[in-house]
Amino acid sequence: MRNGVPSDDVRTDRPARAGRRTLSRDDWARAALEAMRESGLGAIAVEPLAERLGTTKGSFYWHFKDRDALVHAALEMWVAESDAMMAAAARITDPAERGRWLTEFAFTGPQGADISTTLLINSQHPVVGPFLERVTEDRIAWGARLNEELGLAPDVARQHALAAWMIAVGIALVRRGAPQLLPQGEESDAFKRYIMELLRPGPRRP
Amino acid sequence: MRNGVPSDDVRTDRPARAGRRTLSRDDWARAALEAMRESGLGAIAVEPLAERLGTTKGSFYWHFKDRDALVHAALEMWVAESDAMMAAAARITDPAERGRWLTEFAFTGPQGADISTTLLINSQHPVVGPFLERVTEDRIAWGARLNEELGLAPDVARQHALAAWMIAVGIALVRRGAPQLLPQGEESDAFKRYIMELLRPGPRRP
DNA sequence: GACTTCCCGTACGGTGGCGTATGGAGAACT
DNA sequence: AGTTCTCCATACGCCACCGTACGGGAAGTC
Structure with missing residues (x-):
């Protein structure tokens, strides 16, 4: 995992004497993650990122x-963020409220916060594949537990979690590719409530 | 649209004298569509496709x-196929049955039959964007009409169609990237019924 | 002040894909 | 038979990006 890099990230807070900062490994990772959020896996390219960071490949191939x-x-880095977010959500005690919070996040969270779509697209990539498997499995299990707390039987809870995850993926994809399709303004809230109602486990209110 | 190409596709059925066939413009388009289904927009690359077709770039740049x-x-070509499929579905008179047929198709239709996901991912591409807009708008309007036939009010019908489309997109994406997550065998049918029930307009049966 | 270590700049070769130019073999026409 | 037209092969230059080699400056170390 740490493939042969000398020290970790203690030198980020160096004085940076002459205004000229020295980049850390994490700076590169952060930039790569951001680029991937914006434009997919292909945007993780050494030379363009170097330019964006105001440096050259020399820096990169020292760190990686x-x-x-x-x-x-x-x-x-994404997994860490993702885990942190799920931990934050887990602090919401009421499971129904927790579900609403997640739905709300899917709709109005930071654009491209969830790169699961990007991972799904590039699931063939040898590095991406394992990450995708681990994280999605985690999330669906997480959703299934939530649904069990809401009183669903285990098998139904998992089915429902899977469905919710697919909708979340769909929302993320549409937000990226065709945001104009998502209702705007007041209709947006109505649509959100509609989705929440759709995802609410148990018998539907007429 | 026909950008400067002499004749259309009448010469495909030429004798092909010495076993050596001569490719048509549509042969290229078909191969490109297939490649895109398998591996996304990036797979539409001239030289690789040429090799796959057993020819060279010379052929391509004559046709395009x-x-x-x-x-x-x-x-x-995809839009034509897509329209044909919707026309076929439209022949099913019972709207409920029509909805079930579509759901079934989303799950068990040919792998990658729907490249909407690919289009959503590459919505920035100048060629892809307009296609995406037209086709998705068509489909959602189509679904909305279906839901109106089922007795929903217009605004709800559209919300519901949008939700259904997002789920369909999610299913397609998961089928491509993480098919092992989808229930297999008997559970598959149960999950399908579950999704159909989720998508069924109107009050839910307990 | 020499010496080492860290971090980066630069130059280079390699690969894969795009688009162009040009020639040429066969079929079709007259 | 000669000419024209259709379709493809080949060679070329270009660009973007990968990875390597190597050098060098600035901080710390002695």
Whole structure:
């Protein structure tokens, strides 16, 4: 995982004497993650990122073995963020409220916060595949537990979690590719409530 | 649309004298569409496709102006297929049955039959964007009409169609990227029924 | 002040894909 | 038979990006 890089990230807070900062491994990973959020896996390219960071490939190949190592680091960072978010959500005690919070996040969270779509698209990639498997499995299990707390039987809870996850993926994809399709303004709230009602486990209110 | 190509596709059924066939414009478009289904927009690349077709770039640049023209032709072909499928579905008179048929198709239709996901991902592409807009708008309007036939008010019908479309997109994406997540065997049918029930307009049965 | 270590700049070769230019073999026409 | 037209092969230059080699400056170390 740490493929042969000397020290970790203690030198980020160096004085940076002459205004000229020295980049850390995490700076690269962060930039890569951001680029991936914006434009997909293909945007993780060494030379363009170097320019964006105001440096050159020389820096990159000091910190990383190759491009795949950068992809790996970016995804690790994403997993950390993702886990942190789920931990934050877990602090909401009322399961129904927790479900609403997640739905709300799917709709109005930061654009491209969830790169699950990007991972699904590039699931063939040797680095991406394992990450995708781990994280999606985690999330669906998480959703299934939530649904069990709401009183569903285990098998139905998982089915429902899977459905919810697919809708979340769909929402993320549409937000990226065709946001004009999503209702705007007041209709937006109505649509959100509609989706929440759709996702609410148990018998539907007429 | 026909950007400067002499004749259309009458010469496909030429004798092909010495076993050596001569490719048509549509042969290229078909191959491009297939490649896009399998591996996304990036797979529409002239040289790889040429090899796959057992020919060279020379053939391609005789039939097409450039790569974008090929993308355009492939998407046109897809729209034609897509319209034909919707027309076939429209022949089912019972709207409820029609809805079930569509759901069934989303799950068990040919792998990658729907490249809407690919289009959503590449919505920035100047050729892809317009196609995406037209087709998705068509489909959602189509679904909304279906829901109106089922007795929903127009605004709710559209919301519901939008939700259904997002789920369909999610299913397609998961089928491509993480098919192991979809229930297999008997559970598959149960999950399908579950989704159909989820998508069924109106009050839910407990 | 020499010496080492860290971090980066630059130059280079390699690969894959795009688009162009040009020639040429066969079929079709007259 | 000669000419024209259709379709393809080949060679070329270009660009973007990967990865390597190597050098060098600035901080710390002795």
